[in-house]
Amino acid sequence: MRIENLSSPLYSSIKSDNQIKSAAGNGRIPWTSGEDIAQAAFDALTSEESPNRDYYVLGPELYTYDEVSLPFASALLIYQLFVFFAYT
Numbered sequence: 001m002r003i004e005n006l007s008s009p010l011y012s013s014i015k016s017d018n019q020i021k022s023a024a025g026n027g028r029i030p031w032t033s034g035e036d037i038a039q040a041a042f043d044a045l046t047s048e049e050s051p052n053r054d055y056y057v058l059g060p061e062l063y064t065y066d067e068v069s070l071p072f073a074s075a076l077l078i079y080q081l082f083v084f085f086a087y088t
Helices: 011-017 034-046 065-086
Strands: none
């Protein structure tokens, strides 16, 4: 799963329902970034010899959606508190 998915395909459910909807449930996922995928493609395309194999680009650790969303939730809560106290 790409970490960028939190900001695009999943954005509507995050905004409208305050939740991330996924078939993964509480499963742990090897999150990666588009930058990691691009680097693997670059390395394969620019190698001296054809790799002739499949590449699996996986993140270094496994995280649940809850673990990945915690920093975002914390940032949003801080922002909401700031807005609340700034305008009351």
